[in-house]
Amino acid sequence: MRFITAGESHGRELTGIIEGVPAGLPLSVLDINEELARRQKGYGRGGRMLIEKDQVTITSGVRHGYTLGSPITLVIENKDWKNWQSVMGVEAVSGHDQKRRVSKPRPGHADLVGGIKYGHRDLRNVLERSSARETTMRVAIGAIAKKILSELAIVVAGHVMEIGGITSQVPDQLTAEEIAKLSEKSSVRVVDPSCEEKMKALIDETKKKGDTVGGVVEVVVDNVPIGLGSYTHWDQKLDGKIAQSLLSINAFKGVEFGIGFQAGTLYGSQVMDEIIWSQATGYSRKTNHLGGFEGGMTNGMPIVVRGVMKPIPTLYKPLQSVDIDTKEVYQASVERSDSCAVPAACVIAEAVVATEIAQGILAKFDSDQFDQLKKQVSQYREYTKEF
Template sequence: MRYLTAGESHGPQLTLIVEGLPSRLPFSKEKVDEQLARRQKGYGRGRRMKIESDEIRILSGVRFGRTTGAPVALSIENKDWNKWSDVMGVHPDREKAAKRRVSRPRPGHADLNGAIKYHHRDMRDVLERSSARETAARTAAGAVARQLLEYCGIRVAGHVVRIGSVGTRRLEEWKAEEIAKKSEESPVRCLDPEAEKAMIQRIDEAKQEGDSLGGVVEVIVENVPVGLGSHVHWDRKLDARIAQAIVSINAFKGAEIGIGFEAGERKGSEVHDEILWSEEKGFHRATNRLGGFEGGMTTGEPIVVRGVMKPIPTLYKPLKSVDIDTKAPFEASIERSDNCAVPAASVVAENVVAWEVARALLETFTADTAENLLREVNRRREEARNF
């Protein structure tokens, strides 16, 4: 299973093509739109979220509410395209496009590197595609994958564990349904009411200072069968692929599985998860410090992954840069922006993780039809229980 996205931040639409879904999978447009709406929420978001109201248009691959096995094509309209058509169209108005030309790279963005790599003298050709607007399409891809996971009894949830200097303690247990419910009730997607208040206060303070904040999000995937991924080849290790997916989200700079970097501070006896067996559960772990993975493969325990997001680089107290035409120094221009997008990024993280788990599921089990997939997944669960 794979997908491809296309589109620019101020282009007419984002386009998504998903290939490799089994046939006869129940497909809900509403469930995809729900994830897109969640991505647009969150304390600290900017003005664009008041402009856009994202929803998908299904172009192919779905009929009578089920997938056909053919590629699924979806589009997401950019609502303010009518204000940008003369600048971002295939044949733009040269005079208007010249007025919107970008020659001043913003620190922390892809502007300068992309311009040098692709030889663009107008860096709008870089920033329009490198914009986090593209995460709407990736969220839609994950929302498609979630429907596959839900069909197989696998649940995904996420929450915010840190914004700036304000953090929460690690969860002792991972119950996806409860996490999903509580995080949805919080404007910063935090499960701790006291930390939530402090996070909101810190966001307000940063906004008054013209600054931005990053943070840490956590994603949990529950009821995953044993053996997704592989120990045989480095590029088939599922924990590594999930880490890559997390770091590929705009502004994310790191990922950890389970207790992650904390493992480097502990003794081995305080890190590894003891193996138990019971009639009810079969093989299982006493703890889940390794986040549901051993040897690049799922253990059957919940997948637990965290991602760290840097502060958004578009600031209202601009950083210094250099004009590519004149080479003169200047203070970076301000594009419309959030001052904290961590709650929204938590939703994106949920969906990129969902995609990787669903992809591994389809690599592991026969999946021409959704019924075949579910049958094979349940067979693996039964085998693991009685091994």
């Protein structure tokens, strides 16, 4: 399974094309729209979410509620396009007619570097594609991946662990299903209700200051088959692919699995997960310090992965920048933004992790027909118990 996304933040629409989804997967517009709605929620979101009510249109690859095995095309209209048609139109304009031209790059954004790389003198050409609006389509694609996984009894759940230094206390041994239920009730997507009001107060205070705040999200995936990924080639290690996908989310700056960086402070005897076996469940581990991975492959334990999101670099009290035309010192350009997007980023993290796991499954098993895939996964699970 592979995909590509296209579209600008204030362009006409976002488009995604997904190839390699098995034929016969039950799929509806509602499956995707529910995930898109989750992305738009979350305390700290800005004015754009009041405009956009993301709804997907499926224009190919699905008929009468089931996938066809052919490429699936998804389209999401940008409602704000009506206010930007003259700015983002495809027709040629003379230089002095360029509207909302950006010449003052924002620190921490792709503006300046992207302009240098592609030779854009109007940095809007960069920020329109580098905007987090692009993640809307990745959530839509992730919704299809989550549908594949759910049909295989694999549960994906995300929650916020920290916002601006305020941490959520997570009970031990929560299942992914329990995490999903708890976090869905929270406006900041935490499983610990005692920290919610503190986080909201911090977000409010941050917004008043014209500043932004980041945090940490965690994704947990239960019931993943043993052996997804590979130890034979560096680029086939599934934990590496998941890490890359998480770091591709706007503003994500670090990833860890299991106990992560804490492992660097402990002895090997304190880190490795001892192997056990039972007739009922097959192989498992006494602990899950490694977050469900050994040698780049899933080991049957829950996948536990965290990503850290830096504060959004678009500030309403902008930092110092330099005008690319005059080279004079200026305050950076201000674009509409959120004071905190960590809860929304949690939904995006779920989507990209689900996409990588679905790709791993479709790479390992026959994936032309979904019924055939389900049978193979079931048989393989029995094989791994008895090995």
